[in-house]
Amino acid sequence: MKKREYLFEVFKYNFNLYGFNCIETPSMENSEVLNGKYGEEGDRLIYRILNSGDFLKNINNKKNISSNNLKSEISKKGLRYDLTIPFARYVSMNRDKITMPFKRYQIQPVWRADRPQKGRFREFYQCDVDYIGTKSIVCESEIISLVYSIFKKLKIDDFEIKLNNRKILLGISEELNFKNKFEKFCVLIDKIDKIGVSGLKKEMKLSKFPTSSIKKLISLIELKGNNSSKINYVKTFLSNSKIGLEGINEIENLMKIKSDFTLDFTLARGLSYYTSTIFEVVPINNNIGSLCGGGRYDDLTEIFGYKNISGIGISFGIERIIEILNTNNLFPEKIEINNNVLISYLSNDLIKNSLELANKLREKGIPTDLYSEKAKLKKQLQYANNNNIPFVIIIGEDEIKNGKYMLKNMKDGNQNLLTINEIINKMSSIK
RNA sequence: GUGGUUGUAGUUCAGUUGGUUAGAACGCCUGAUUGUGGUUCAGGAGGUCGCCGGUUCGAGUCCGGUCUUCCACCCCA
Numbered sequence: 146m147k148k149r150e151y152l153f154e155v156f157k158y159n160f161n162l163y164g165f166n167c168i169e170t171p172s173m174e175n176s177e178v179l180n181g182k183y184g185e186e187g188d189r190l191i192y193r194i195l196n197s198g199d200f201l202k203n204i205n206n207k208k209n210i211s212s213n214n215l216k217s218e219i220s221k222k223g224l225r226y227d228l229t230i231p232f233a234r235y236v237s238m239n240r241d242k243i244t245m246p247f248k249r250y251q252i253q254p255v256w257r258a259d260r261p262q263k264g265r266f267r268e269f270y271q272c273d274v275d276y277i278g279t280k281s282i283v284c285e286s287e288i289i290s291l292v293y294s295i296f297k298k299l300k301i302d303d304f305e306i307k308l309n310n311r312k313i314l315l316g317i318s319e320e321l322n323f324k325n326k327f328e329k330f331c332v333l334i335d336k337i338d339k340i341g342v343s344g345l346k347k348e349m350k351l352s353k354f355p356t357s358s359i360k361k362l363i364s365l366i367e368l369k370g371n372n373s374s375k376i377n378y379v380k381t382f383l384s385n386s387k388i389g390l391e392g393i394n395e396i397e398n399l400m401k402i403k404s405d406f407t408l409d410f411t412l413a414r415g416l417s418y419y420t421s422t423i424f425e426v427v428p429i430n431n432n433i434g435s436l437c438g439g440g441r442y443d444d445l446t447e448i449f450g451y452k453n454i455s456g457i458g459i460s461f462g463i464e465r466i467i468e469i470l471n472t473n474n475l476f477p478e479k480i481e482i483n484n485n486v487l488i489s490y491l492s493n494d495l496i497k498n499s500l501e502l503a504n505k506l507r508e509k510g511i512p513t514d515l516y517s518e519k520a521k522l523k524k525q526l527q528y529a530n531n532n533n534i535p536f537v538i539i540i541g542e543d544e545i546k547n548g549k550y551m552l553k554n555m556k557d558g559n560q561n562l563l564t565i566n567e568i569i570n571k572m573s574s575i576k
Numbered sequence: 577g578u579g580g581u582u583g584u585a586g587u588u589c590a591g592u593u594g595g596u597u598a599g600a601a602c603g604c605c606u607g608a609u610u611g612u613g614g615u616u617c618a619g620g621a622g623g624u625c626g627c628c629g630g631u632u633c634g635a636g637u638c639c640g641g642u643c644u645u646c647c648a649c650c651c652c653a
Contacts, residue, residue: 186651189577227653255653260577262647269653332651415652435653462653491611526613541611555613 148467148476149270152299153252156272156461159295160250163287165274168249170231172224179223182230182448184328184417190257193220224256228273229418229445229458236277237449245278245454252463264434264465273439275458277446282395284457285422285441286403292426292437292459293405299466300475303429304436306405309412310396311419311440313379316389317365317410320382321358328417330354334366335413342366365410372400372408379410395421418442422457428469436469437461485572486536488515489525495540502538502550505565511572529555535575538568 157167179191193216200219225231228251236247252272261267274291276284289306296304314334318327329352337345342363349359365382368375376393383389396408399422406424414423423440439459446454470476486506490499499515506513514534516525522539529537539551544562552568553560563571 184651186577190651257652259652260647260649261645265652271653336651438653460653465653489612522611523609523613528613530613537613539611543611551611553612558613560612 148470149463151476152463152466152470153272155295155298156250156252159291159298160274162294163274163291165248165250168232168235168251169253170225170228170235170251172254173222174225174231174234176217176221176223178230178234178449179226182418183226184415187226187416190259191226192224192256192258194222194224195220196222225253226257227255227416228253228271228460229275229416229442232273232275232277232458233445233456234449236454237446237451240451246281247277248275250274264468266464270463272461272463273458274460275456277456278454280455282399282402282422285399285424288439288457288459289403289406289424295461296426299470301428301436301466301469301473304426305407305429306424306426307409307412308396308406308422308424309409310392310422311413312388312392312395312421313383313410314392314413316383316386316392317362319386319388321355321361323354323358326352326354331413332415334411335415337366337411368410372404372406375408375410376400392421414438414440418445420444421455424459434465435462436465485512485534485575486514486538487525487529487532487534488513488538488540489522489529490516490519491522491539491541493519495542495545498545499540502540502565506569506572509569509573511569526553526555536572 160167173194176193180188183190196219232249232251236243250273252270254268255271256268259265259267274288276288292306296302314331315324315327318324318330323330333345333348333352340348345366346359346363349362350356365379368378370378376397379389380393383393412423412425414425419440420443421441423438425435425438427435437459439457441455441457443455444452445456446452488499488503490496503513503515514532516528526537528534535555537553537555539553539560541551544550547562549562549564550568551560552563552571
């Protein structure tokens with residue numbers, strides 16, 4: 146929890162730096178909003194919410210209803226699957242209130258009815274940043290900068306930003322005569338890291354791609370070299386494809402202002418709504434999948450009746466980033482400390498005094514905890530120890546009488562009698 | 577959705593071919609130390625062996641069902 150909050154702080158700070166504002170949308174969406182947006186597999190993974198009330202009342206009359214129809218009959222709502230579609234809905238519904246181009250970030254949990262496994266959860270936080278209402282490649286550039294800025298702050302440095310353009314993929318499928326298998330092609334080429342070239346060959350044969358095209362595709366996949374040499378290669382490769390050249394042109398324009406990314410023509414991304422630039426951030430020495438990913442989508446709002454609105458967004462996978470930070474020991478120690486000082490009192494008569502003292506310290510901005518029941522000093526000190534509280538103030542009869550309190554440093558064990566003001570000064574100087 | 581895996585103390589796990597009273601480590605509690613923690617030492621509490629049923633003189637152990645955990649695939653952050 147502490148760790149997640151630390152991440153949120155880093156994210157929010159950087160989002161604000163780049164001029165994004167926060168919005169939130171409800172956990173639940175109507176089924177029509179969710180269904181059909183994430184591909185066939187995606188539909189299966191949407192959590193459905195049963196209608197409230199006696200939702201089976203009218204079902205009895207429909208004896209021949211198919212299980213599929215029954216499903217949509219008794220469940221009209223679902224839990225959100227990602228943050229982008231609800232955002233598109235939000236933009237369409239509030240188009241009178243927002244000014245284009247519109248920028249926002251959103252940090253909320255999403256749910257997927259998947260079998261959990263390593264790095265995959267049924268509920269996880271997504272952290273999305275989107276631009277909407279502009280086709281400018283400034284967005285692409287800004288988002289890449291934002292990623293660097295966040296990962297630098299988190300001290301993660303072994304990662305790579307992979308970038309591609311869906312139009313190039315579309316051009317390839319056009320050129321190699323399997324445009325009708327485009328979706329399948331995206332899925333297959335995207336997992337080439339996992340299955341390798343031979344696996345890809347096998348799967349493509351299995352899915353009946355034209356044999357001649359497989360060979361040509363391999364040459365493209367095994368392409369090495371820097372970004373501009375890669376660009377030159379595909380430029381000739383796709384010289385007959387209008388859409389392909391368009392994609393290349395977009396990347397070239399981007400490279401004029403931003404170049405710290407790796408072109409990777411095997412990057413495809415699963416979600417079907419992307420139409421142009423796509424990118425993913427992958428850790429170099431860890432195989433838990435991508436840490437964040439996103440891309441440009443034209444007309445995502447069209448399904449909600451708002452046309453010709455292009456948007457681009459990126460989504461950070463919080464849980465996976467936590468894993469990376471954990472395995473590399475990159476969380477700062479400071480986040481483990483809850484309170485700077487614990488007030489420990491020795492008899493119930495001293496509760497009132499202790500509470501007063503606690504509030505005085507809190508007024509000065511010093512995080513203060515108070516042991517919530519009378520207990521032996523030993524126990525209270527142990528509590529401070531286990532909770533990483535660096536200072537303890539001990540209050541007994543003598544202290545109250547003299548107006549001086551025992552301040553104990555838990556690290557070196559030193560302690561001395563100080564007045565309230567002296568304690569405040571000391572604590573403030575440490576912070 | 578497909579294939580596998582797991583379940584025993586608060587936690588992580590042992591538990592032999594079915595056999596008397598189910599163990600360890602850590603954590604927790606008490607004391608050594610009436611108002612001084614981390615270390616040490618002595619003692620103590622904690623379990624319907626996931627749940628239901630079956631085989632057996634006898635089941636944590638074998639069988640069936642069910643739920644759960646984790647992993648891989650599909651897919652994805």
